[in-house]
Amino acid sequence: xxxxxxxxxxxxxxxxxxxxxxxxxxxxxxxxxAGKRTLEDFKALISPAAAPYLEQMAQQSRRLTQQxxxxxxxxxxxxxxxxxxxxxCTYCGFSLDNKIARKTLNKEEILREVxxxxxxxxxxxxxxxxxxxxxxxxxxxxxxxxxxxPHFSNxxxxxxxxxxxxxxxxxxxxxxxVLVYQETYHQADYKLHHPKGKKSNFYYRxxxxxxxxxxxxxxxxxxxxxGLEDWRTDSFFTAxxxxxxxxxxxQTKYSISFPRLRPCSGGLAPKVVMSDRELVQLICAYRLLxxxxxxxxxxxxxxxxxxxxxxxxxxxxxxxxxxxxGGYATDLSSLEQFEISDDRSPAGISHMLRTQGYEPVWKDxxxxx
Amino acid sequence: xxxxxxxxxxxxxxxxxxxxxxxxxxxxxxxxLASGSELVTxxxxxxxxxxQSDDMLQHVHHPxxxxxxxxxxxxxxxEAVYAAQLAREALETNWLKLEIHPDPRYLLPDPIETLxxxxxxxxxxxxxLPYVHADPVLCKRLxxxxxAAVMPLGAPIGSNKGLKTIDFLEIIVEQSNVxxxxxxxxxxxxxxxxxxxxxxxAVLVNTAIAVAANPVLMAQAFRQAVLAGRQAYxxxxxxxxxxxxxxxxxxxxxxxx
Ligand code: SF4
Numbered sequence: 001x002x003x004x005x006x007x008x009x010x011x012x013x014x015x016x017x018x019x020x021x022x023x024x025x026x027x028x029x030x031x032x033x034a035g036k037r038t039l040e041d042f043k044a045l046i047s048p049a050a051a052p053y054l055e056q057m058a059q060q061s062r063r064l065t066q067q068x069x070x071x072x073x074x075x076x077x078x079x080x081x082x083x084x085x086x087x088x089c090t091y092c093g094f095s096l097d098n099k100i101a102r103k104t105l106n107k108e109e110i111l112r113e114v115x116x117x118x119x120x121x122x123x124x125x126x127x128x129x130x131x132x133x134x135x136x137x138x139x140x141x142x143x144x145x146x147x148x149x150p151h152f153s154n155x156x157x158x159x160x161x162x163x164x165x166x167x168x169x170x171x172x173x174x175x176x177x178v179l180v181y182q183e184t185y186h187q188a189d190y191k192l193h194h195p196k197g198k199k200s201n202f203y204y205r206x207x208x209x210x211x212x213x214x215x216x217x218x219x220x221x222x223x224x225x226x227g228l229e230d231w232r233t234d235s236f237f238t239a240x241x242x243x244x245x246x247x248x249x250x251q252t253k254y255s256i257s258f259p260r261l262r263p264c265s266g267g268l269a270p271k272v273v274m275s276d277r278e279l280v281q282l283i284c285a286y287r288l289l290x291x292x293x294x295x296x297x298x299x300x301x302x303x304x305x306x307x308x309x310x311x312x313x314x315x316x317x318x319x320x321x322x323x324x325x326g327g328y329a330t331d332l333s334s335l336e337q338f339e340i341s342d343d344r345s346p347a348g349i350s351h352m353l354r355t356q357g358y359e360p361v362w363k364d365x366x367x368x369x
Numbered sequence: 370x371x372x373x374x375x376x377x378x379x380x381x382x383x384x385x386x387x388x389x390x391x392x393x394x395x396x397x398x399x400x401x402l403a404s405g406s407e408l409v410t411x412x413x414x415x416x417x418x419x420x421q422s423d424d425m426l427q428h429v430h431h432p433x434x435x436x437x438x439x440x441x442x443x444x445x446x447x448e449a450v451y452a453a454q455l456a457r458e459a460l461e462t463n464w465l466k467l468e469i470h471p472d473p474r475y476l477l478p479d480p481i482e483t484l485x486x487x488x489x490x491x492x493x494x495x496x497x498l499p500y501v502h503a504d505p506v507l508c509k510r511l512x513x514x515x516x517a518a519v520m521p522l523g524a525p526i527g528s529n530k531g532l533k534t535i536d537f538l539e540i541i542v543e544q545s546n547v548x549x550x551x552x553x554x555x556x557x558x559x560x561x562x563x564x565x566x567x568x569x570x571a572v573l574v575n576t577a578i579a580v581a582a583n584p585v586l587m588a589q590a591f592r593q594a595v596l597a598g599r600q601a602y603x604x605x606x607x608x609x610x611x612x613x614x615x616x617x618x619x620x621x622x623x624x625x626x
Binding site for chain 1: 509539543544545546607618619620622623
């Protein structure tokens with residue numbers, strides 16, 4: 001088996017962790033001054049030793065982001081199609097062992113949701129489901145995309161990992177990007193958090209970006225769920241994964257997300273709590289490592305935090321999000337996947353962006369090229 | 370210094386040399402040996418393919434020297450494939466420096482024909498090292514069709530102008546999963562050292578050695594420059610310090626409650 005798995009297997013979690021925590025201010029200064037930064041530089045920038053350099057990191061991160069992305073901010077919105085799920089994930093409201101009402105949107109319901117999202121001004125949509133292959137499998141996605149595609153320029157998905165052929169089959173129906181978070185790269189802990197269901201297969205998930213790259217998907221989103229394990233080590237592995245993918249599937253774009261564990265029904269208390277300061281450090285470290293990668297921030301974060309970090313490296317924001325199926329029009333009270341912290345409307349976010357000198361971008365894709 | 374591996378073959382020298390333009394074959398031989406090089410390109414068009422006792426081949430016949438026939442002179446993919454097959458037969462090696470330059474003035478490589486030929490030659494079992502412009506996208510496309518390395522140019526062949534394409538060479542080095550050999554344009558040992566410092570895996574030098582007043586001494590100078598450049602790369606160059614740009618603080622909000 002070729003692919004990232006080979007590289008992953010050559011790395012040891014504890015050794016990488018120790019090497020991150022052993023970084024000194026000298027390493028951080030060298031990383032800040034370097035032209036092209038390596039993964040060792042990235043380790044220094046996410047290490048505790050970098051804390052006193054945060055302002056400097058932020059200044060550089062802002063400069064690099066503006067140089068590459070200008071003063072624009074991509075807006076996106078999730079459309080939850082289903083909360084059915086055959087997995088147990090200790091941190092998720094949709095987990096199989098949670099006794100909640102399950103719902104999968106039918107065609108009429110999807111179209112009603114689409115109408116509300118379009119009215120907000122969106123032209124890109126992110127389809128989200130749990131993992132229930134019998135009801136919400138590739139056939140369901142194909143049908144949903146056929147319905148949705150006439151209304152949106154760009155469709156992305158954040159659903160269960162699928163086989164390469166399934167991804168390839170959805171591309172002609174408008175699939176542009178796929179987000180698949182590893183949750184954690186700590187193999188033993190991964191098992192603890194995913195005790196049951198298809199998701200408990202660590203390597204099948206780890207191989208997903210390779211399958212996406214081979215299928216020729218345009219954009220791949222990576223990330224870990226912050227709170228499950230040491231975020232610095234998890235982020236190092238994410239960066240390792242990102243660099244491998246950028247070199248291998250060089251025609252693909254990449255994005256990183258930073259979901260911090262949020263309260264949910266039946267939820268687990270985070271093992272590791274990441275402070276706002278640390279999240280800023282991580283965002284800047286990614287930008288200093290990689291000028292091209294898109295960095296996105298969801299409504300899990302508070303308005304004040306979001307208003308400030310958009311200047312520091314973030315290039316995509318969600319706004320007006322509902323995390324329950326039917327949440328926009330059909331079933332306003334169904335149970336959400338996690339609580340959101342920023343409930344401002346897309347118009348409100350758009351206004352905030354403009355007052356900060358940013359142009360909100362609702363559409364950035366056209367079919368055919 | 371870490372050894373270089375191309376298609377499973379290990380080289381301890383990262384200096385590759387050419388055999389053109391020397392004033393005599395014995396001088397060429399002496400310079401090649403002085404360079405420490407282990408890979409030597411030979412223009413197929415200069416070899417008498419039907420004669421194993423060809424003069425040129427006699428002078429490069431040393432156990433440490435691996436021959437890399439090149440297709441210099443061909444103008445299309447079709448001609449290149451034909452030349453490659455001739456070379457394989459005559460020189461008993463499936464290694465090939467693929468060069469296709471329809472332009473007789475600057476001998477600039479044709480990217481479209483090169484990609485076509487590379488794809489076909491890989492299928493025919495050749496170890497293909499293509500000579501190309503310093504074009505990062507082309508280099509990735511070549512890697513995808515299975516070339517064993519890429520050989521982007523620093524400047525036009527024989528110009529001795531140095532690394533005119535350095536910004537693109539840096540991108541190629543950063544992105545490549547196969548060895549990057551900077552070929553053409555290297556005019557002085559400092560150019561070679563610079564190419565190695567930015568992370569190139571090897572350099573190929575011909576004119577700068579062959580045309581020097583003292584080719585043997587120049588070959589030694591290149592040998593040391595390549596070594597020094599590689600050592601600097603492996604040691605990790607100290608960062609160039611830039612002045613921090615003072616501006617209003619960005620993270621003040623973190624302290625507000
Ligand atoms: S995280 Fe995904 S797979 Fe796990 S329970 Fe939630 S919806 Fe299901």
